Amino acid sequence: MNLSDNILIVDDNPSNLQVLGSMLQTGGYKVRPALTGELALRAIAAEKPDLILLDICMPGMDGYEVCKRIKAAEDLKDIPVIFISALNEIEDKLSAFHAGGVDYITKPFQLDEVLARVRTQMELSRTRASLAASNAQLRELMEQLVQSEKLKSLGSLAAGVAHELNTPVGNSLLMADTIHTLVHEFAAAKASGAPGPEIDEFLAHCLEGSALILRNLDRASRLINSLKEVSVDRASERRRLIHLRNTVADVVALLGSMINKTSHAVIIDIDPDLVLETYPGHLEQILDNLIQNAIIHGFAGTPSGTIRVSAQRVTDERITLLVADNGQGIAPENLNRVFDPFYTTRLGQGGSGLGLHIAYTLACGILGGNLSVSSPPGGGTQFTLTLPQSGPSAGASANAGSSA
Numbered sequence: 001m002n003l004s005d006n007i008l009i010v011d012d013n014p015s016n017l018q019v020l021g022s023m024l025q026t027g028g029y030k031v032r033p034a035l036t037g038e039l040a041l042r043a044i045a046a047e048k049p050d051l052i053l054l055d056i057c058m059p060g061m062d063g064y065e066v067c068k069r070i071k072a073a074e075d076l077k078d079i080p081v082i083f084i085s086a087l088n089e090i091e092d093k094l095s096a097f098h099a100g101g102v103d104y105i106t107k108p109f110q111l112d113e114v115l116a117r118v119r120t121q122m123e124l125s126r127t128r129a130s131l132a133a134s135n136a137q138l139r140e141l142m143e144q145l146v147q148s149e150k151l152k153s154l155g156s157l158a159a160g161v162a163h164e165l166n167t168p169v170g171n172s173l174l175m176a177d178t179i180h181t182l183v184h185e186f187a188a189a190k191a192s193g194a195p196g197p198e199i200d201e202f203l204a205h206c207l208e209g210s211a212l213i214l215r216n217l218d219r220a221s222r223l224i225n226s227l228k229e230v231s232v233d234r235a236s237e238r239r240r241l242i243h244l245r246n247t248v249a250d251v252v253a254l255l256g257s258m259i260n261k262t263s264h265a266v267i268i269d270i271d272p273d274l275v276l277e278t279y280p281g282h283l284e285q286i287l288d289n290l291i292q293n294a295i296i297h298g299f300a301g302t303p304s305g306t307i308r309v310s311a312q313r314v315t316d317e318r319i320t321l322l323v324a325d326n327g328q329g330i331a332p333e334n335l336n337r338v339f340d341p342f343y344t345t346r347l348g349q350g351g352s353g354l355g356l357h358i359a360y361t362l363a364c365g366i367l368g369g370n371l372s373v374s375s376p377p378g379g380g381t382q383f384t385l386t387l388p389q390s391g392p393s394a395g396a397s398a399n400a401g402s403s404a
Contacts (some may be wrong), residue, residue, distance in 0.1 A: 005122055006030040008049040010040040010066065011084065012058040019109060020053060020084070027115045037061030041069060049079060053105075054094065056085040064099045071100035078128065080121045084109075094343050113187040127217075131169060134220065138165075154383035168216035175216075177210045194398055235384040239391050241277045244321070247311050253286040262307055264295060270311045276319050278391040282362045286371070289355040290383050298327030317389050324382040330375040337371055345353040360382075366393035374401060 006007050009030050017033040032049065037058055044052075052070070056063040063083060082103040083096040093104050102124075103117050131192040167404050177215045186202050245268060252259070252266050260267060291307060299305040311321045330338060339360040364369035369387040 005048070005050045006032060007051045007053060007118065008032050008034060008040060008043055009053045010034045010037065010058070010063070011053075012036060013055075016055070016084075016107070016109075020114065021113050023109065023114050024118065025126040025286060027118070028109070029118070031314040037063070037066040040066055044076060046078075046138060047066055048076065048388070050125065051118060052079055052081045052270070053084050053118075054081050056083055056087060056100070057093070065184070067096075067099040074124065075276075078125075078132075080125050082117060082121060096205050109387040110191045116183045116187045120183055127172065127213075130217070165220055168220040171216045171318070172174065172213045172220075175209045175212050179206055182206065199257060237278055239393070240277055241275055242280050242283075243272065244311055244319070245272050245277060247280055247283060248287060249293065250312075251284050252309075255288065255291055258292070258295065261354065262295065264299055265305075266291065266307045266309065268309050270309065274311060274313065274319070276387060276389050276391075278294060278387060282293045283365050283387075286359040286362050286367075287323070290385075293355055294325040294327060294381065296321070298325040298329070302327055302330065313389075319387050321385040321387065322382060323385070324380060329377065329379060329381050330373070332375075332377075335373065335375055339371070363387075366391075 006025055007117075009017055009031060011020070011025075011033075011034055014035070019029045019037070020035060032043055032047075034043050040052075040054070042151065043049075054066060063085070067081050067083075070079060070081065077100075081100060082105060083093075083101045084098075084105045085092065086107040096104050096156045102121055106112060106119060151232045182202065182205055239280050242332060248268050248270060252268065255266075287309070292401050294305075294307050298307075305325055305327050306327045307323065309321070309323050311319060314320050338356050341354060341357040360371045363369050363385055367387055368391050369385060371386075372384045372385070373381065375381040
């Protein structure tokens, strides 16, 4: 519960306002009362509430009409409305839900039931808001991808995003609905005095459900964060001259905590005087992804291994950077798919399948180079990054990215 959550109670009976207000304040909520539908709409316009408890039978504008007006307003339609009424017929409840209500509480009020239903709707509202923000962020990302023409296979990417997000979001909504139902059943049983589920069993179900929701939302969040990397903003970074060895050393240092947890070693074999003009932030992202890929995938099940990062000048205009490991290698049937978006051999184990795709997109697009992979049987894996001595300008790299 958030102590800043504010609830608007609409009821023409001052006693009901006092009883409900006292209950909710006991639960730690900020409460505002309104005696009529007209006053409620004014209160909503003055300060948007997080939740509305709305009586049905009121003089002038009844609760159904108030709810319909709220749901018709674009900026208010997402506010959850719980109807409160002495009417207990199924037709009354159906009318409430058709008007846009999300729940229905009958009078007289029971403290535990009111707090449980309010708490449930607050949590669902926050979850919906978080998902809406994520979807808006995803839509913005897609627009950026289209405008910059970074990915030729945008349709495939969009389908992959929808598929990857659908499972964790769907699981979260399903479990939230299950917990919602459990709370209602528990509250109803307690209010009626009928035998209900054991408190320990009830708590165990809720704890298990909330843990599943958190795991799935965390998975969706990590996927969205990975997608952010696909649309790295070139305008925020300028091409500049760098000492390649220093840049590689910086990346290895940043990955130090991850490397130190294992028995793996990273060896840098690069001439300190080797320089090139490029976009260092994007080059660091590629190196980060390649080294992490070796640790997570190349050395899976291997107690120790070595990653060697080396580089040499091929011509006056080209430099080759190698990231090689002595791990388990890549199966021949998977070799031509490692740069595909969302392709991973560790499905369901936390990987998004975007790391190598991001590296390939940045290398062939923004940096104006090329990225390839080889993995001879029993010989580990080697990624070869070929870069121009002087990287393309921002405009030229955008065109290269669209054709990569």
